[in-house]
Amino acid sequence: MAFAPYTAGGGPVTGFTTITVKCSSGLAFKVALGPGATPGGSVSQRLLSNGSRSLQYNLYTASDLSSIWGDGTAGVTLSGVASSEGLATSLTVFAELPDSAMNRLAMPGIYSDLVTVTITY
Secondary structure, X not given: OOOOOOXXXXXXXXXXXXXXXXXXXXXXXXXEEOOOOOOXXXXXXXXXXXXXXXXXXXXXOOOOOOOEEOOOOOOEOEEEEOOOOOOEEEEEEEEEEOOOHHHHOOOOOOOEOOOOEEEEO
């Protein structure tokens, strides 16, 4: 997922992407998202990095950004049941890069993070 360019003081930036799960018909599954690979990041406050610099962001289960998508120990996970053999189930991941005090101090650049998606059956 890529965020649109962030401008300090310009308000939060949101985005979304899709996770697709394909499994046997009727099989229940749960999808968890890790805290990210950036040092200092957590499920409650994920971080994008550019060298030693970082930007705060988070991932959510709904478009109203009310529930942080968690790793199974913090936040919430999404569950589902595969509907038909061979058909994929899509789950939308919503994201926000807030216009926080920390983010307003960030230097311009390209920031990234790597989040592990865990699907359990």
